[in-house]
Amino acid sequence: MTPRQVVCLVGGRGSRLGPLTDFIPKPLLPVGGRPFLDYLIHEAQRFGFDQLLLLAGYNSDEFVRRYSGRRGGGLTIEVVAEAAPAGTAGALLNAASILQPTFFLINGDSFFDFNWLNLLRALDRDDWTMQAALASGVSGARYGRVETAGGRISKFLPKGVSHLPVNAGIYLVRRRLLERIRTMPCSLEDDILPSLAAKGELLGYPARGAFIDIGVPHDFNRGQQAMPQYMRRPAAFLDRDGVINHDDNYVHRPEQVRWIDGALDAIRWLNDEGYYVFVVTNQAGVARGFYSEDDVNSLHAWMQTELRRSGAHIDSFEYCPYHPEGTLEQYRRTSELRKPGPGMLRKLQKDWDTEVAGSFMIGDRDIDMQAAAAAGVAGYKFPGGNLLDFVRARVPARRRSPAAG
Template identity: 50%
Template sequence: MMTATQTRPTDIRQAVILCGGIGSRLGALTEAALKPLLPVAETPFLERLLFEIGRFGLDRILFLAAHRADDIRAFAAEACPRLGLTFEIAVEPDRAGTGGALWHARDHLDPVFFLFNGDSWFDVNLLDLATRLEPDDLAVLALREVEDAARYGTVTVDGPRVRRFAEKTGSSAPGLVNGGIYVVRRDLVDALSPSCSLEANGLAPLAETGRIAGRRYDGFFIDIGIPSDFERAQHAIPAAQRRPAVFLDRDGVLNEDRHYVGEIERFCWLPGAQEAVKTLNDAGVFVFVVTNQAGVARGFYDEAAVNRLHAFMQAELRTIGAHIDAFRYCPYHPDGTVLAYARPSDWRKPAPGMILDLLSHWPVDTARSFLVGDQDHDVAAAHAAGLAGYKIAGGESLDELVRARLASA
């Protein structure tokens, strides 16, 4: 059986969110709503955070609540099923602090889990952070250099090791700060108590022993804890969540085209394909797969087989800290032998239906998006959807292609 120290990124599904704070610095704003539930461009901040968490395959949410826990429960009961997530709520007695909240929820924690501050968003590749957790680490933190570290305690690092956490100085100077995203081993809770600070009483002492790691990222970061940043969030967060996307054909682009690949046993990644997905994830770009799957219509395999293969691809990618945001496939063909699928479809490339469906469900910046395929009909579908399209040449590395396109954007 795999132990906690052997847990891989592919195994981490639990996201724990600290949402018990009162939000006193926001004054009258938090009289009507809890800080994580305050609206950002008419959508609760916590819902925007859940969207980012869920797209990385973290589908089991544990809310650590305290003040007005029933508000969190009502929100979760409505939002989580709509976002395809399951949830639990652990309510701390009184005000236990960030460390105490974890201590009281210890029986609900997976051996390794993601932990998020419920009032900040840091746009990083979460799965990349998970790959940075070494066997002897109790946690790895996402770190961010900020121009004004006055409101934050700063972090001192030595290579990948976090060595020290400093208290807030109030000095308006640049500094490296804790970005509020952690990958944590449950064993860390042994260093906590029923009422304590996670950073001061848990992470800081453990950092001195060399058991806390950190990884620098430079993605969008915001903490809505003060009025000026909450106001800035109204425009900055929706703008940051509207990303470019790269649409990838499957057979002949990501994997060898062995004609109607429907079984996992026949699937073989092309060189540079997995690396390309990771490159795009690290760049903060949505990654979608759009693939014609006429093998279903022709009776070579069924839709369940397509979904199994896509789940296998996702699991393989997660082991290197990568993922596909969404898959779309077209099982129809006018010459199909399976009656239910023997018809034309506006999802079948060169028609743009799959792309248009994704554009209707995801906040995509189409002007900065493109498609990569290996056939003329892939490029035609992209153009029909209003996107740039590129045809990969035989033997060309997908990773090199996407790096070149990103560099020229």
Template identity: 45%
Template sequence: MTAGTPKPLLPIAGRPFLDILIEEIARQGVRRFLLLAAFEADRIARFAAALPDRLGRRITVEVATEPAPAGTGGALAHARDRLDPVFFLFNGDSWFDQPLASLRAALARTPRALGVLALRRLSGAGRYGTVEMEGASVTAFRPAGGPQPGPCLVNAGVYLFRREMVSRCPAAGALEHDTLPGLAADGLLAGVSSDAYFIDIGVPEDYARAQHEIEARRRKPALFLDRDGVINEDRGYVATRDRFAFMPGAPEAIRDANEAGCYVFVVTNQAGIGHGYYGAADFHRLMDVIQDELLAVGGHIDDVRFCPDHPEAALEPYRRQSDWRKPAPGMILDLLRHWPVDAANSLMIGDRLSDIEAAAAAGIRGVLFQTGRLDDVLRPFLAGRPARLAGSAGGQP
């Protein structure tokens, strides 16, 4: 199967695995991707060029092609000049459903560390090497195959690094063997562990399991939010940062929903675009600002739908009836088509009856929010949610 196809491009339920992985990463606020490629790099480049439109996301996807296969550490060294000062690194053939906010918080708590590893707790190591920790610090790596009875931690292939660590990467070599152990020995690595769902498609039986398991694991309830009057104060056609102010409890509510394992979606009428008060680019810029401010407190918005249309819009292209404009349910229905949402256990919060009517038309429960704190309104809904579901790794329970 991989004779002519890079493993991350193998299909999972009809989609390239890397499609799903990048979608999972992008929904948590990452907007720029750099794919480190060697084998079939031209095919990777074609995949990268088409991905933003296919996912319908405002992301950039670039490719760094090694002049010769250099291993996981060498690939990173080769891409040194294209990395951000702080960057995530992901294995392209595994998925760990650990919130990226936990790695951001861990790096902030450990200013001396050059990186944070996401670690999966297992009842036994199986085919994986193990990781040892003291407190919050990673202290050692043990190879697979040794005596490793009982509970252990394994490297899940998700990292957050400061760019300075790349100076420790060889021109050719493996990150896991040639770089990480030295960083751990010098006390420069932190770790965060969890029981979140993990799968590595690197062996045939787990690749087969991924065909039905991944989409089932991605199915979860969603919190749909109106924007103006719910996330931010409704000051009339808000399109710039200087006019934006969060509603009380809004960042906390979004973070709480993320941590409970819910999608968070924004569905907002934006007739100000149709009236010519601001443009779609202004809307997107402000949404990027909102996302960045949420990331700073550990929250994120997974996806956004907006409707610029209005029957009396000043600009002719937007002067129309639209099944996206609330109280019509089009924006919610589009999100339900795009994401594996558990609609029966989802919730819409809006500040107008049109929001509640749109939710009802889409088969979603609605709650009217006009006073108080948004996190207080959300709390009863989250109280009925089970904890984030644990998963399996390499056949281990």
């Protein structure tokens, strides 16, 4: 079973930011017009997680007040407040009773824009306890660096070495890590990670993407403009039947799905390259009474689960249940959502911060191309074959990341 839990370390005060954190914990400071933590919550929602645990220390009441019990995008947030400073590893021990067997762990004061789900590829092996995402191509002398050998972190190096990747503060963790925490307080960075590396139990996954740590004034100030820019990206709008799965006459149950060759790999490639990925699909079968909206949503949830197993995800599924000749009265109408209308694409452009330049639609019918033109994005008509090959021949790589394959 793939992990559904994200644990976020938000316990530190952030003393290097001076008076900014006298009353507000560092992850709650406003960056680009919103609390920095909200960007991380957005990422956890995008990647399909069910639960976010905030491990709070300094001024934990603020996390409880703002986030405890909050739900959105399928994600539920819980706050675990420590009674006394426990350190970044000790905070995990305090939450031991609710940690899942495998979970994601993230720092609450840094952001790395890469496809988290690529870390899941290591789950078919049992020769590691943690896997760390490594940000490649990061400049600056303030970061410590890591050496890797054979896909494992072999050594942590002091600040000043610039050509090696940095630990990006995103991890896939097996719960057995807790057995290594024997004293309190305990630091993940100082006490646990070097020991795991020495024993060969710490994998390193290098990727390219925007990275920022707001822990010092210079980068906190840089983040005011950088973070909104990171959130704004081009989008891939994909038709469903005929592009992702074969169009086998009103597909609405998992057992009916036949994936298009290369579809899962194409979606993961788009994820890795930093595109938002949306599905926009006409579902006239609802209007004709062949199946219900619940059936559509259940199928999309199943598809998302299958995609996650391959390290891929869809950021949002949009569908139009209406048809002007529908047999069910409540769905019998003309709708701007129905392609060739651009309604679904425009809704996603409004709900998500997308760049029109660089965005595109892939469909297998003329109505898809018409919807793309009306929404102001490029349109690529898919004739069949391997979707990954089709995408890579037309869509520019944005990151040229090692993760992109």
